[in-house]
Amino acid sequence: MTVTEPDRAQVGSSRSSTQRWARHPERIGLGALIAAGLLLVAVGTGLVDGPLAIAALVLVLVCIVALIMTAMVGGPEARRKLAPYGLLKPGMLWLALFYLAPLVTLLKNSLSTLPSRFAVRATFDWNFDNYVTAFTDFAPQFQRAFLYAGLATVLTILIGYPLAYVIAFRGGKYRSVLIGMVIIPFFTAFLIRTIAWQSLLADQGVITRMINWTGFGKVLDAVGIMDGEQLLNTPAAVVGGLTYNFLPFMILPIYVSLEKIDPNLVDAARDLYSTTPKAFWKVIFPLSLPGVFAGTLLTFIPAAGDFVNALYLGNPNTTMIGNSIQDQFLVQNNAPVAAAMAFVLMAIITVMVLIYSRFFGTEDLA
């Protein structure tokens, strides 16, 4: 009772302000995260440059320091609440600088116009014509990209699923070795593996000559896989190359999801008078769908944007959208149209993936 009223009020007010800080440290955390991210995007897109960019970077640093200071000043409770933001920060800032900033630049570029053919910088003027050009001039390449990528994805499932199944359930002690063999091709560069197919499928190569010699070539020609006696530089070669190159991306996720399945579940199904095929379709297959779903995304998305297979194994009538984007960017110097094409490709893939995940997705992945 010796403490006077004013003293008490003072202590109370200072405590309540600390409490306010302590009660909402997450606001500081979130604010610092967003501010630093936006500043990095501004620097990355070139919106600010020179001294302003340095000032922006200093501000980013201030945001980070502020977050750390808040955590140090606040109690354990504040630190607990701040922890997620602190841990998110490196990843978010990385994304801001190396994903969001380029994306914004690309978007801006896709709405710009080149003042002349060899101009260094395109002027931003909401030029939506680039998108019209992307659709009208490159529709066949878009169609081929999705057709070939789709075919390759289906083929990788048809080839990859049984393989993953055998390794997971029949591999026994050799499982690791077998999975290792799936990965071994990765030790050779993507480009070299693709170009190797040029030699394998060459007109005078062993494979093509064998196929033609046995008469099997006539069958393949009739069903449209071969073009006369030619295998290389046909649509089938492009799809085959895509299938080959992306097969491990299908096998690995399917293997992981199959490997997790308890074999006792099959025994249980049998105990309940299920036949083996029925046990597979009712038990194993549904449980492996997350793997198939992940594998499909890992295969289809890069395959749709691929240009290497069409470049080395295709002909002028099998070019995919990736070839067109590369050509527009690096040979035609037409960055705005190329950027628009890249955006259209990204948009179509996003929509496809969303629809696909609604229709086929599983909760733990979609």
Next chain:
Amino acid sequence: MNQRPSNPGFPMGRRAPLSRRQLLMRAGALGAAGISLPSLLAACGSDGDGSSGTSPSGTTGGTGGGGGGNELWFDNWPEYIDLTEDGLTGTVDRFIAATGIDMRYTEAYNDNNEYFATIQPILGNGDPLDIDIMAPTGWLVGRLRTLGWLDELPLDQIPNAANLIPALQNPSWDPEGTYSLPWQSGFAGIAYNMDATGRELNSVADLFDPEFNGKIGMLTEMRDTIGLIALGEGINISELTTFAEAEPAFAKLEEAKAQGQIRRFTGNDYLNDLSTGNFAACIGWSGDVVQLAKDNPAVRFVIPEEGGTAWADAMVMPKGATNRDAAAQWMNFVYDPVQAAQITAYVQYVSPVVGVQEELEKIDPDLANDPLLFPDDETSARTYTFAQLSEPVEAEYDAAFSAITGA
């Protein structure tokens, strides 16, 4: 004409042609894609250095007055100069020994359009490159000159420039001859594999023979592919001024593509497809095929009866290049017939230097009498240089061509 066999990592000798050729067979295709990335990176690295330099174009170098230190950087096409090996000293090393200049010779030039795309952001921004001499093909010299991205050559310091053959003294891309000196020149014609064709070819029409459906190669270089087809259609490619004049050639190419006649549009990897017989015939560059034919007798090169295209790659100095004196010494050096003959003996293209034939007679008499290296009047009369197109017309040509190549 734009893509030579590229294996800068494996400089093997003309004295060991077989191993070099085998290497090209296997690595040619790989090189086309694999080399371009490192070379792009290399170019970017140098560009970075260049743009960080203190001097924007115009303030350094400029035309006239000499300058520069004891350094020199020449960025050329791959496999386009003789190397030091087998007891012979390469031109670069002979030059360094003779002058003491610290010369850097790189082979990042893999494709005209690609190379232009890498230098465009720097030169277009008014910044200098670190490269002192680069080697664009004639038409690109014209474009760079028109854009104002080149410095005039210090010709007063290059007395040997007088050795330039008359035919290239006033080329359409550089009528005064003040911005460029040719490095090498050559022809595009029909290259074919006798094993696959079963007969000799000598007409552009053979490229469209249905017998070779799916076995024909064309170059991504518009001026050679369209040039040759247009000659086949009876169009004089040296006097093209509008798009409409060449339209039949584009239509013919488009039709052939739609029918599946064309197997691929290629860069330097046509040699691989040609040698294995994937291509029965293709459009090719004289020097390449002459070299390849030594190891694979089935491979032939012919300038078709309708005519072939003639081209030249030139040495030019980008705007703001600093080592003008050293560059002048280099150009003077390689325009000495004795030096030029060594280069010709290795690369087997047409030398732009008078007196090389006499010098080559002493080194390799067979080569000295090859009409593809020293074109006689009959050959010269049948080869045409593609017209230097005005900028809007060139844009039309490029757009139409890229629409057909489908990339």
